[in-house]
Amino acid sequence: MTDATHVDGNALGGLLMEVFGREMTDAHGCCASCGKVHPLGAMRVYRSAGDVMRCPTCGNVTIVTVVIRERTRVHLGGVRWIEPLA
Amino acid sequence: MAGTAVLRRLTWAVAEVVDRIGETPRVLSLTCDVPDWPGHLPGQHIDVRLSAEDGYQAQRSYSISTPADGTRLTITVERLDDGEVSPYLTDVLEVGDRIELRGPIGGYFVWEPSRGGPLLLVAGGSGIAPLMAMLRARLQAGSDVPVRMLLSWRSGEDIIYADELDAIARDATGVEVTHTFTRSAPDGWTGRTGRLDRAALASLAWTPSERPLAYVCGPTGLVEAVASALVELGHDPARVLTERFGPTGG
Numbered sequence: 001m002t003d004a005t006h007v008d009g010n011a012l013g014g015l016l017m018e019v020f021g022r023e024m025t026d027a028h029g030c031c032a033s034c035g036k037v038h039p040l041g042a043m044r045v046y047r048s049a050g051d052v053m054r055c056p057t058c059g060n061v062t063i064v065t066v067v068i069r070e071r072t073r074v075h076l077g078g079v080r081w082i083e084p085l086a
Numbered sequence: 087m088a089g090t091a092v093l094r095r096l097t098w099a100v101a102e103v104v105d106r107i108g109e110t111p112r113v114l115s116l117t118c119d120v121p122d123w124p125g126h127l128p129g130q131h132i133d134v135r136l137s138a139e140d141g142y143q144a145q146r147s148y149s150i151s152t153p154a155d156g157t158r159l160t161i162t163v164e165r166l167d168d169g170e171v172s173p174y175l176t177d178v179l180e181v182g183d184r185i186e187l188r189g190p191i192g193g194y195f196v197w198e199p200s201r202g203g204p205l206l207l208v209a210g211g212s213g214i215a216p217l218m219a220m221l222r223a224r225l226q227a228g229s230d231v232p233v234r235m236l237l238s239w240r241s242g243e244d245i246i247y248a249d250e251l252d253a254i255a256r257d258a259t260g261v262e263v264t265h266t267f268t269r270s271a272p273d274g275w276t277g278r279t280g281r282l283d284r285a286a287l288a289s290l291a292w293t294p295s296e297r298p299l300a301y302v303c304g305p306t307g308l309v310e311a312v313a314s315a316l317v318e319l320g321h322d323p324a325r326v327l328t329e330r331f332g333p334t335g336g
Contacts (some may be wrong), residue, residue: 011147041194047332
């Protein structure tokens with residue numbers, strides 16, 4: 001998890017804002033594996049055909065985003081919860 | 087964070103290029119005028135989208151390097167020779183051309199004077215862009231938040247905003263700018279060379295007891311090294327904010 005290929009959750013800010021209709025990089029997310037809470041902007045993002053967001057503490061896959069032909073799907077299987085800032 | 091929780095649809099806007107400034111042989115600042123731009127915070131970025139006639143689209147994120155200024159914003163783009171988007175922005179786009187962009191984006195890696203400090207701004211190469219927006223905002227606001235900026239460049243010709251940084255280092259109160267060169271220093275350079283490793287950060291960064299707010303931006307390797315070293319030195323991980331470019335940079 002310490003290779004030099006990942007970026008920060010900040011890089012998904014535009015896509016997440018498109019889906020959720022609000023700024024999400026400062027939203028908090030709780031890792032479903034280790035329970036640690038991080039701002040989504042501080043999660044690690046590995047970019048490929050889809051974007052894979054991982055917990056910076058334990059490396060668990062938290063959120064996956066896939067865009068195919070203008071449709072965007074956000075998989076939230078690896079977060080216990082996400083909470084936008086009030 | 088005040089001002090970032092506003093519900094707002096993120097839509098693509100057509101912006102007009104109003105200025106181009108060559109910063110280094112490989113880096114260009116592009117100023118755009120965006121109708122209905124809502125303003126932005128230092129540290130925020132935009133997404134830029136290029137569309138080919140056959141419908142193919144390529145999209146990249148670029149940090150904004152200027153504080154809010156009406157409907158104008160500036161991005162600083164490093165030309166990546168094998169890049170899909172940056173060579174178009176640096177080599178092809180001219181003043182008067184239009185590009186598609188959306189933003190502002192980001193509520194995590196942002197700073198405004200009300201967040202206080204002291205501020206530690208650490209950048210590798212074009213990672214300076216969002217930190218420059220923070221520094222410019224701090225100067226523009228007349229804020230007295232103390233700032234230490236640590237900049238790692240490959241060589242002297244890679245320094246972005248060189249004249250402005252020299253003027254700030256000379257004239258601004260409470261702002262210290264330190265350059266280091268990792269490959270070749272300019273002729274006659276008597277300052278620092280080599281990477282921003284733990285020893286360098288121990289002597290140049292604030293002490294952990296001063297509780298600096300640290301923003302680190304650049305290629306992933308540099309950001310990893312600097313952020314880990316700061317935490318090892320005793321800085322609060324929650325006050326070390328990072329923005330990684332990936333392996334190659336902007």
